[in-house]
Amino acid sequence: xxxxxxxxxxxxxxxxxxxxxxxxxxxxxxxxxxxxxxxxxxxxxxxxxxxxxxxxxxxxxxxxxxxxxxxxxxxxxxxxxxxxxxxxxxxxxxxxxxxxxxxxxxxxxxxxxxxxxxxxxxxxxxxxxxxxxxxxxxxxxxxxxxxxxxxxxxxxxxxxxxxxxxxxxxxxxxxxxxxxxxxxxxxxxxxxxxxxxxxxxxxxxxxxxxxxxxxxxxxxxxxxx
Numbered sequence: 016x017x018x019x020x021x022x023x024x025x026x027x028x029x030x031x032x033x034x035x036x037x038x039x040x041x042x043x044x045x046x047x048x049x050x051x052x053x054x055x056x057x058x059x060x061x062x063x064x065x066x067x068x069x070x071x072x073x074x075x076x077x078x079x080x081x082x083x084x085x086x087x088x089x090x091x092x093x094x095x096x097x098x099x100x101x102x103x104x105x106x107x108x109x110x111x112x113x114x115x116x117x118x119x120x121x122x123x124x125x126x127x128x129x130x131x132x133x134x135x136x137x138x139x140x141x142x143x144x145x146x147x148x149x150x151x152x153x154x155x156x157x158x159x160x161x162x163x164x165x166x167x168x169x170x171x172x173x174x175x176x177x178x179x180x181x182x183x184x185x186x187x188x189x190x191x192x193x194x195x196x197x198x199x200x201x202x203x204x205x206x207x208x209x210x211x212x213x214x215x216x217x218x219x220x221x222x223x224x225x226x227x228x229x230x231x232x233x234x235x236x237x238x239x240x
Contacts, residue, residue, distance in 0.1 A: 018032075019053075020032075021041065021047035022050075026049075035050070038050055039064070039071055048065060049065050050064040051063060084136060084138055085140070100116075100138075108133055109133055116129075121162070121164055122163065122165060124163075126138075151169070151230060152171070157171040158171070159230060164222075164225070165225060166191065166192070167194075167225075167226065169190055170188065170189040170190075171188050190233050202232070206218060206231055208231075210227075
């Protein structure tokens with residue numbers, strides 16, 4: 016059973032009735048401007064309606080800055096993001112087109128969603144701090160995280176810092192690896208140098224394989240090995 020109520024001036028839910036219509040009447044008579052509900056008499060209350068200009072309207076909470084759909088702010092997007100949108104958002108895109116759009120956006124630090132109608136929406140910037148680091152080599156204090164399908168970030172304690180405190184690299188070496196910046200042949204050579212000759216095509220097909228390739232690139236380019 017659902018319980019309808021009102022929110023007081025501190026936005027605390029007050030039970031009123033099992034009838035939405037009755038709750039709206041109560042709110043109007045007593046000067047409340049928000050009607051809420053406890054679904055199945057649960058502990059969480061959600062706002063349903065708000066009185067605006069004397070009329071009850073469905074409640075739409077204001078978007079936080081990081082929830083804004085950047086599709087509506089095209090003019091202020093970086094040029095590389097605009098170019099990706101111009102390439103993929105043709106108006107008659109397919110599911111495959113949308114998947115390609117997401118891949119290209121993620122390569123430059125953005126992402127979006129799309130629905131059953133293959134219409135992209137909810138464009139936003141990827142916030143790396145929301146992605147947890149994974150320890151990939153405890154002996155060398157190496158950590159990595161996957162920012163998108165083909166973009167990774169690694170960091171590791173600079174083992175040369177103690178020998179040369181003035182080393183311009185600092186105490187921690189940190190690097191972003193975008194696999195799209197590397198040719199297939201160069202990635203193959205890197206994997207072979209670490210793992211011997213193997214079925215490289217299988218590496219390219221799995222998230223684990225892509226991670227290994229990115230980690231190999233980091234270790235080769237970080238001057239730590």
